[in-house]
Amino acid sequence: MSNPPTNPPWQTRPPYLPTSPSADVQKHYSAQCHCGRVRYWLSRDRPLASKFCHCVGCQALHGAPFQWAAIFEKDDLHFEPGVVEGGGLAFYHAPTREGRYRLPVKVSCASCRAPIMDEGRRMVLMFPAIIEFGDAEHKKLFDPQCHIFYSQRVVDMPDGKPKWTGLDGKSELMKDVG
Ligand SMILES: [Zn+2]
Numbered sequence: 331m332s333n334p335p336t337n338p339p340w341q342t343r344p345p346y347l348p349t350s351p352s353a354d355v356q357k358h359y360s361a362q363c364h365c366g367r368v369r370y371w372l373s374r375d376r377p378l379a380s381k382f383c384h385c386v387g388c389q390a391l392h393g394a395p396f397q398w399a400a401i402f403e404k405d406d407l408h409f410e411p412g413v414v415e416g417g418g419l420a421f422y423h424a425p426t427r428e429g430r431y432r433l434p435v436k437v438s439c440a441s442c443r444a445p446i447m448d449e450g451r452r453m454v455l456m457f458p459a460i461i462e463f464g465d466a467e468h469k470k471l472f473d474p475q476c477h478i479f480y481s482q483r484v485v486d487m488p489d490g491k492p493k494w495t496g497l498d499g500k501s502e503l504m505k506d507v508g
């Protein structure tokens with residue numbers, strides 16, 4: 331009898347696996363939650379994509395009219411020593427409405443509750459609002475390319491960027507008005 335294969339525990343997988351900067355893995359940005367207990371750094375100089383999500387779920391979970399998320403590989407995000415081991419992270423599995431680690435999972439600071447990221451099955455959507463950008467040029471690299479779930483918006487954003495009724499590329503484009 332063999333046991334069914336099990337996934338390795340989340341603490342031993344990126345982005346939670348302890349890593350140190352090196353010649354190949356450079357620290358491009360640091361970020362910290364509002365209270366400073368959760369700190370991490372990014373080893374990629376710009377996100378794969380960046381979006382504003384206007385869905386009602388993001389509105390409820392972020393307490394904001396929309397959410398700003400930047401997509402990275404799981405290997406790009408590295409928590410500072412002590413954060414993961416010290417229980418600094420809180421988890422929420424939205425599909426079952428349970429506060430536990432299960433993908434896709436919402437990750438926040440266990441103390442100040444600042445949203446840190448959404449960990450999907452293959453990527454992370456992190457929230458750039460807590461990144462310490464050195465200058466406007468670097469911040470510009472995180473500018474969103476589009477708006478998603480714009481049909482659920484509470485505020486118009488006539489910025490000329492593509493506006494999708496749902497997911498980008500998988501829903502209808504909306505007219506930019508305002
Ligand atoms: Zn915090």
Ligand SMILES: [Zn+2]
Nearest residue numbers: 383384385388
């Ligand atoms: Zn959303």
